[in-house]
Amino acid sequence: MQNMQSNEEFTLQYLAKNLPSRRQPARSAVKVATQLKMSLPMFAVALTALLAFCAIVLASMPANARSAPASFADLAEKISPAVVNITTSTVIAGRTGPQGIVPEGSPFEEFFNNRPRNNGPRRSSALGSGFVISEDGFIVTNNHVIEGADEIQIEFFPGDGQPTELLNAELIGTDKNTDIALLKVDADTPLRHVPFGDSNIARVGDWVLAMGNPLGQGFSVSAGIISARNRALQGSYDDYIQTDAAINRGNSGGPLFNMDGEVIGVNTAILSPNGGSIGIGFAMSSDVVTRVVAQLKEYGETRRGWLGVRIQDIAPDMVSAIEGLENEKGALVTDVPDGPAKNAGIQAGDVILNFDGDEVEDTRGLVRRVGNTDVDKTVRVVVLRDGSRETLRVTLGRREAAEAASASGDDTPQEPDSLDILGMTLSELSDDMRQELGLSEGAAGLAVVDLDEASEAFSKGLRAGDVITEAGQEKLETVGDFEDRVADARDAGRTSLLLLIRRDGQPRFLALSLDD
Incomplete structure (x- = not known):
């Protein structure tokens, strides 16, 4: 009995080193048995082990696996x-x-x-x-x-x-x-x-x-x-x-x-x-x-489709600051110049979740999807606004003919006032400040006039000269408005506040922590 076990172990070791052809396993196994001068019982044990091993090897190979061609010459x-x-x-x-x-x-x-x-x-x-x-x-x-x-x-x-x-x-x-x-x-x-x-x-x-x-x-x-x-x-x-x-x-x-x-x-x-x-x-x-x-x-x-919005990707820390948003998917609207989106009612602060039946993963995906859509086609756009989903119908324009559209500003100017909050010194805009910052007459918002360099606002890229036009997805006209937005966010149990920032006319969102 001991000798049989030793012979079987030797047989399996030999088979492991001398794998037979996948196409003719039985014939190869007979050849191996002949070389080892096996008895019929031993051969049956070896053949069973061999076939089981081949089955495992074949099962692990992809069904559509393709080997490297012997030559590319014909192609x-x-x-x-x-x-x-x-x-x-x-x-x-x-x-x-x-x-x-x-x-x-x-x-x-x-x-x-x-x-x-x-x-x-x-x-x-x-x-x-x-x-x-x-x-x-x-x-x-x-x-x-x-x-x-x-x-x-x-x-x-x-x-x-x-x-x-x-x-x-x-x-x-x-x-x-x-x-x-x-x-x-x-x-x-x-x-x-x-x-x-x-x-x-x-x-x-x-x-x-x-x-x-x-x-x-x-x-x-x-x-x-x-x-x-x-x-x-x-x-x-x-x-x-x-x-x-x-x-x-x-x-x-x-x-x-x-x-x-x-x-x-x-x-x-x-x-x-x-x-x-x-x-x-x-x-x-x-x-x-x-x-x-x-x-x-x-x-x-x-002739590419044109939606007419400025957008940015959603950062992880923005999710908790946007009511109703569950994850980072979507495209956050930062500005809506004159064009198809504005005509359809899309607003800055909306999160575009779906375009023409396709879920929006990020800004790159949305831009490509819009560009591949026919000019003058009317599409359904699903946006998240104030915690609720809304479906809007937008008739696309042509991107090549409309890229020069610019945003408008209709807010009433206010008397300057200042506020120190969240590591920032904010000031209402005066006519002199608008001119210095290159803003249009009557543009509203709060200018960042100073920053604590140890603050989160500074670490996230805010700088003196930036203008905050929205907080909590609502427009700002006075420093009192900003204080109200902070208070509203804290009362709602939010841990951060979403701000819309403009620098050299370019908009972007960022979220600031409300921790004291």
Whole structure:
């Protein structure tokens, strides 16, 4: 009995070291049994243990697990004819300084550049990439690749029936907010092109291919994986796919492909201490690009929805200061200039919880959702006001045509008075103070004239010269109003008071503790 136990232990140890094929476990097990010269009972025990082990291994593997491809050659050969090199010619003014990463004025100036900088006016050539999206010659690239260009020329991938000569491209339209541009060429024959894929179903860890013209070296392909999704760099409409596929200067505007040969991103930016790839590249997601391209194709420009509010995210310490608010979700309205929101009755201090049927997580999500909504569409907006939810109907305007709207002030000026409270010295506004602070005639509120540097107000960024226009989501005209708001909040059992602050005309909310 002791010998049998020892043999079985030895068998299991051997099997653990010499795992048989998943496809033919029984045949492999017989081979192992033969090598060990097992008896039939011992073989049955070993086979049972082996099959149980294989079942555990197989159960732990994802059902849709995909191994790394043996080669990307077939895919690259299929999609490469649609990738193009872009050469631009521009007369530029001189500028001193080292070569950067993007042209001056691009929204990605600190990230990505294809143009050198020298002194004196001169004609400059720049290189970038793009890809054909239709047989009739529409081409997508980055705005910063072609911005300010006098001439745009397209070079096609050699062979496969694509044009062999350089073709001049017409600029159809651009969108600086997403750094996307749409071009058009006229060719004698239908062009090879590639489709867009759905970036929303792409997953971190999926294989991707980046193609383009890095550093002017000609057509090139690099492989990697999706490192992260939903990255934001600078703009309100950012939705970047991060990848470790090699992206360098000249790859700007080139496609990022999934393994089905679909474009799920437009290579746009890199993070790098030296201007070269270190495996942190960004491609604008196809979910954003397809909307922009459709509008550029139809109108030659973008037409984004516009709600007409200034908003900020909700800080954790604001939750207890806003009646009826349960968590940090939503967008807090700081100002309502003339526009759609004001016409619909949205007010400063409202918390936007839902827009057109979608829950609002934060300001970035709201801005993108509004921008993706059709101009002139009437939508339902749910706001939290005075502890209760209200549903308002707002007919959206067009953002591009209305961004210059400004807030109005209708309050009556009061005689100056001052108050020391919560580590602040507050003063009612005089005409001289309004002029000094750049406020409109008749603007109301309390000026912060001094601060205790050990106070919470100072630590949260309040400074002399700031103007407090609301406390507890009610307008302030006198220092007595402020005292009343503090008393009301304490009577209601609140531990903090929400203030609306203006500095250089820009509004923001902050919450101050009411602890003595």
